[in-house]
Amino acid sequence: MRFITFIILISTLTIGNLSSQTAGQAYINAQNCIGNDCVYPGDANNDGLVNRADVLTLGWGYGKTGPSRSTAGINWAPSYCPDWITSTPDSLNNKYLDCNGDGTINSNDLDAISQNYSLSYLKYEIVSQYEGDLEFYLELNTDTFIEGDTIIAKLMLGTELNQAEDIYGFSVALSYPEHFVKDDGVSGDFMTSWLIDNGEIGFYRDFPQSGVVEVVLSRIDQTPVSGYGQIGEMYFIIEDNLDEKGFGDINLNFSTGSGLVSTTQIYSLDVDASTEVVISNSEKPTxxxxxxxxxxxxxxxxxxxxxxxxxxxxxxxxxxxxxxxxxxxxxxxxxxxxxxxxxxxxxxxxxxxxxxxxxxxxxxxxx
The missing domain is CATH 2.60.40.3080 (Immunoglobulin-like)
Known part of the structure; x- marks a missing residue:
């Protein structure tokens, strides 16, 4: 009997002293907008980069309405938009959260984030940290798998003794052994979740070439909640013909992630624990x-x-x-x-x- 060992590194959330550094450069573009008058489709938090933080930000303005953009759409280009009369709790104007420019902040704006994911432009960089203690870990459906099986990883946030308090959104980036997971073999399910129990924003973006999937969950009612336990599930389908790929230790690493609380600050994640899952190449059951x-x-x-x-x-x-x-x-x-x-x-x-x-x-x- 031969074995493959998955080493799953589990992340613990650590929050540090609140600090903020800002550096930037003004810019003028050819779209008749200057500086903060410009809105880029998908850059919901107006930091110059489209990523999972924008999904978290989107939840804070969900359902709000305001002026639509004259050049509404999701192609990566700046457009002028007047300020809305509403803002997020940290004073970001809600016009940036209207990612497709139609005048309403809702799930349709996720299309702009998805299409423009990882795109960026020269903009102000704001780095913030917030101190606290929040536990994140996984629960797996079993500890031994065979070829073709599905690893079901329950995403667990908070424990009974250390509950997650005043959480509005949460994000984590999970690294997995892409050579041992099927193409299109990564998916997620967020129907069972104390954080978004009404089926609000559950989003994931897979990068199969690098073996990373970024997961984001956010509420949409502008009300943080406290709790512990499962916030979602991720699925990884194991390849069928592992004989051709060789055997050895494979690191399923949970790297830096981010979360949102009622202060709209972002958590930092540190990897400091591990567990092992075995894939057996023994005779398969029928x-x-x-x-x-x-x-x-x-x-x-x-x-x-x-x-x-x-x-x-x-x-x-x-x-x-x-x-x-x-x-x-x-x-x-x-x-x-x-x-x-x-x-x-x-x-x-x-x-x-x-x-x-x-x-x-x-x-x-x-x-």
Whole structure:
């Protein structure tokens, strides 16, 4: 029996003395706007860089309205916009949070952040730190996996003895061994979360070439909350043919992340703990070894399809059927992988059935 060892480094949140340094340079551009009159699509916090901090900032102005931009859109170019009459708790004008320029701050503004992610321009740099003690850790579905399995990592923020207090948003960057995770094998689910329990902003951006996924959660009601426990889940699907890739220790590193509290300050994360997960290359079980209760469909809600865990590898061909709540068949096919594409479905509840010899299982899925 051969093994692969995943070493998962877990991050603890540490908050330092509040400090701020500001340096900058004024600029003039060809779009008829100067300095702070200019809005760049996606740069919600107006710091010159589009990244996960902008998703956190977006939550503070969610639902606010103001003047739209005459050149509304999400292409990376500066546009003039007059100041809105509303601002965030740290006095940032809400016009910057209207990332697509349509005059309303809502989930549509995430498109501008997603499209322009990592783009930047010369601007003022503001660096802030805030002191405190906040625990972040993972809970995994098991400690031993085989090829084709899915690592389910529950994101845990705060503990019963050390609750996370006055949190409005949270972000963390997770590094994973990209050579051992399938292409498009990273996804997330934020339906179970004490932080955004009403299904507010749950966002992740995967960088598969570098093995990093950035996760962001934010409330939208302008009210921080306190609590502890699960704030979301991330999924990593293990490659099938690991024989061809070799074996050894793989670091799944949880690197610097950020969070938001009621003061709108950003947390810093330090890596200082680890745990190990083993991937075994022993003989694989067949579908007959699995119980229906082991089968998981995710994410919830799905966007363009669902993934299945707990059913592969297959001993026989299995078929699937998708029904709406009225019992009408929407789609059917043969399971060829653990992903079932479901583009074009309306939002709602569906029933997924999986069928084989002496096997019939139903799973409720939600879009």
């Amino acid at each position: 579908v007959n070894n699995w119980k229906p209760s082991d089968i998981l469909a995710y994410p919830t809600p799905f966007v363009n399809g669902v993934y299945l865990d707990g059913i592969f590898p297959l001993k026989e061909d299995l078929t699937f059927h998708i029904y709406n709540i009225n019992g009408q068949e929407i789609k059917k096919g043969v399971l060829k992988s653990n992903h079932i594409p479901l583009e074009g479905l309306n939002n709602g509840v569906y029933i997924l059935t999986i069928n084989g010899t002496d096997m019939h299982h139903e799973i409720k899925i939600i879009k």
